[in-house]
Structures are given as structure tokens and as C-alpha cells.
Amino acid sequence: MNKLYFSALALLGSAAPALAQDLQSRMAVGYQLEATTTPITHRACGTMEVLQAQLAADPALAQRMARIEAQTQQLAANPTLQRTTAGTVIIPVVVHVLYNTAAQNISDAQVQSQIAVLNEDYQKLNSDYNKTPGIYAGLVANVGVQFVLARRDPAGLATTGVIHKQTKTSSWSTNDAVKNSKRGGDNAWDATKYLNLWACNLGQGLLGYAQFPGGSASTDGVVILYSAFGSRAKYAAGTYISSYDLGRTATHEVGHWLNLRHIWGDDNGACTGSDLVTDTPNQGAENYGCPAFPHVSCSNSGDMSMNYMDYVDDACMYMFSTGQSSRMNALFAPGGARVGILTSLGGTAPRPALAATTPVSFYPNPASERLTLALPAGASAARYTVQVFDLSGHAMSQARYDGRGQVQVTDLPKGLYYVAIGDGTETVRQRFEKQ
Ligand SMILES: [Zn+2]
Structure with a gap:
């Protein structure tokens, strides 16, 4: 018997063995x-x-x-x-x-x-x-x-x-x-x-x-x-x-x-x-x-x-x-x-945002169903990576980039998010609101 169970059981006392056993099994599965x-x-x-x-x-x-x-x-x-x-x-x-x-x-x-x-x-x-x-x-x-x-x-x-x-x-x-x-x-x-x-x-x-x-x-x-x-x-x-x-x-x-x-x-x-x-x-x-x-x-x-x-x-x-x-x-x-x-790059500060020099953006904002990338003339949508994060930095799996210039956000809960658009060398990050 391990110590945590032992001390919990000791607290309960020997008069309640059934209860103690129940507690032990409940603790074992993490209740x-x-x-x-x-x-x-x-x-x-x-x-x-x-x-x-x-x-x-x-x-x-x-x-x-x-x-x-x-x-x-x-x-x-x-x-x-x-x-x-x-x-x-x-x-x-x-x-x-x-x-x-x-x-x-x-x-x-x-x-x-x-x-x-x-x-x-x-x-x-x-x-x-x-x-x-x-x-x-x-x-x-x-x-x-x-x-x-x-x-x-x-x-x-x-x-x-x-x-x-x-x-x-x-x-x-x-x-x-x-x-x-x-x-x-x-x-x-x-x-x-x-x-x-x-x-x-x-x-x-x-x-x-x-x-x-x-x-x-x-x-x-x-x-x-x-x-x-x-x-x-x-x-x-x-x-x-x-x-x-x-x-x-x-x-x-x-x-x-x-x-x-x-x-x-x-x-x-x-x-x-x-x-x-x-x-x-x-x-x-x-x-x-x-x-x-x-x-x-x-x-x-x-x-x-x-x-x-x-x-x-x-x-x-x-x-x-x-x-x-x-x-x-x-x-x-x-x-x-x-x-x-x-x-890990987690311990180093990010480079400043590069939005001013990279001609990529998206619309509309706010959005309810999808975001559409506005790409430079002649650019291939497939070469961009697009990810959506919440404000705590968690990647949102509900938002999916189709590789053709659109991000489906229908399943995303309402709220504020970041979109990160990368072309392999630079990443642009912008906020958007899901309505
Ligand atoms: Zn320890």
C-alpha cells in the first residue's frame, strides 16, 4: 500500500473499511x-x-x-x-x-x-x-x-x-x-x-x-x-x-x-x-x-x-x-x-513583427465563417502556412487552412485570436475576431 492511500485510510479509521476501500479505488482513478x-x-x-x-x-x-x-x-x-x-x-x-x-x-x-x-x-x-x-x-x-x-x-x-x-x-x-x-x-x-x-x-x-x-x-x-x-x-x-x-x-x-x-x-x-x-x-x-x-x-x-x-x-x-x-x-x-x-526558442524574445514588410493580409475582420488571404500578385497560396492561436498561444485545431487561400473558422468559438501567416522565411501575425 502506498503512503498517500495509507494516510487517507488511516484518517478514516478501521471502522469504515468499505468506505476506505471505495475511497482508495476512487483515488486510484483520479477522482x-x-x-x-x-x-x-x-x-x-x-x-x-x-x-x-x-x-x-x-x-x-x-x-x-x-x-x-x-x-x-x-x-x-x-x-x-x-x-x-x-x-x-x-x-x-x-x-x-x-x-x-x-x-x-x-x-x-x-x-x-x-x-x-x-x-x-x-x-x-x-x-x-x-x-x-x-x-x-x-x-x-x-x-x-x-x-x-x-x-x-x-x-x-x-x-x-x-x-x-x-x-x-x-x-x-x-x-x-x-x-x-x-x-x-x-x-x-x-x-x-x-x-x-x-x-x-x-x-x-x-x-x-x-x-x-x-x-x-x-x-x-x-x-x-x-x-x-x-x-x-x-x-x-x-x-x-x-x-x-x-x-x-x-x-x-x-x-x-x-x-x-x-x-x-x-x-x-x-x-x-x-x-x-x-x-x-x-x-x-x-x-x-x-x-x-x-x-x-x-x-x-x-x-x-x-x-x-x-x-x-x-x-x-x-x-x-x-x-x-x-x-x-x-x-x-x-x-x-x-x-x-x-x-526550443521559448526562452528567446521573438523578432519584431514583420507585417510592415510582408505584403500578406486577410479579410474580413471580424469573420464568422472564413478568412481569405490577400496575397501578392502571382503568389501561390500553397506555399504559405497559416495557423490560428488563442491569446494564450494555444494552436486552435478548429481553424483549418485549405492551402488555397482560405481558413475555415466556422467551428472556432467566438473571441479574439491571432493568425500567423508564414512564407517559410517570415511570419506575419495579426489579431482577428471570430463572431
Ligand atoms: Zn516526490
């Missing part, structure tokens, strides 16, 4: 619990429960993850094959802030404080790493990845990398509704080019959950409780809960997104599980709070409880190991599961 204000009493991460549910729903996921694991292990055995990109991998980030109350609408400054923490923790720039006990001090790793808020959205338009969106949903669960605009959330940006972070009122007593590499693109990313997002030490005016107010929940969850397992191997203390990393000690179960070193389990020399992938408080986790760094970086090797990030 939202009714309890919306579960207090956070200790760190809890829903990642492994979500993985089990996804594996049950999609038999092919295990095969995709096995292929990623095989490549990861191959690279671990042959360090010279590891990523060839010199220096730091830059990961463009989009933060979807979903809010039901004003307090949940965390500010861009609080978001930026989170990005700053990620950059410190993943580049060994955090000042507290020197608290690492002597026997592990030589293993503290600079992972060599840098996080930047997106400056260019999937449509090629300028962006701050932060989306603030009001929602009627007062509390979210691990059912991924927060990643779906039709379910009150906000759709993921292209997961091969961006790290998607959702900050929201996550329930179930969870601080966050992530999806491992190999999962569905539409749900790829990390969900974090809004009040555990960002750092009080860097931006004191934000909204935080105590013990989880230094931004380490995101460090932990992004670790999962980069294929790290929990440091204890998710085996409930059996000493048989593994985190698939060789330089971390075998460890019985998770640690909470701020344990004194050494806490010995599985005959080790002391749990590596100060690792970001344990369950301790924010102030008491401050390092990744070299083996974990290699495991994460395997994703950026040729053929790696996140190699698309290396060619």
Missing part, C-alpha cells in the same frame, strides 16, 4: 476528493500515485519508460556518451497560475522567486549546500540546467511566461483537470519545448505532483500548491505556508520531471526499493521535518535526507547527487526524452 481544505501536516507528493494510475490506464507507458530507462542506464555506464551540449541546458518555463480567490493569484514576483530558487538549486548556487554531511559533501552536484521564464509563446508571440487565469474550481486533485482548459484549468504548452508549471490550490494534502518523462504531452509538467510556490526568503510579500516556503517543492517535483525517483525507492521502508541511482545510499523510508544526521536505515551510514528527493522541510533539503545529475542529464543526450528542449 477529486470532496475535502478541499486538507491541512498540510507534512510533505506529501502525489507523483508515484499518479504514475501508478497512468500505468494502469495506458499499458504502452511502461514500454516508453523502459526505453528511457535503458538509455539512461546505458549513458550512466558510458559517461562519454552523455549530452554533448557544452555548458548549461536552458529550460524555458511557462507558469499557469489558476486562481479561484485573490490570494491564490500569486504575483509575477512570487513566480520569479521560484525560478530563482530552481536556478540556485540546479546549479549548486544555493548557499546551504555546504551543510551537507562530510561523507556526502563530495557528491553535491551542479546539474547544469538553467530555468528561464518563456519570452516567446508557441505562436511565436512575446510573453512574460506567466499566465494568470481565473477558475471556478476551488480545489484541484491529481486528476490533471488543472492541465485542461475544458475542465477549468489551462492547457499545457508544447511539452517538448517548455516546462509547464501549474500553481493552484491543490488539495488532498499534497504539496505537488509531477509527470515522469514518457507520459502524455498534454499532461506533461508539474503541479504545485500555490502557497508552496516561490520563496519567502527572496520575496517576502508573497503568499506562503510555513515549512514549505523556500521553493523546494518545485525543486523536488522538477526532479521527478527530469526522471528522478524518491531517494528511499518508494518501498515503504523495506530496503528493497531503489531510486535507480548508484551514489545515493539505500534508505528505508522517507524522512520528515528536519532530521539530525545520521538517521541510519537499511544498514547505511546515514540517510541522505538532505537530498531534494526526500520528504524533509524546505530548509533541510539542499543537494542533488552526482548520480542524480547524470540521470537527469541523460534526458538531454541525443535521442533523450527531453532533447527537444535544446532547440
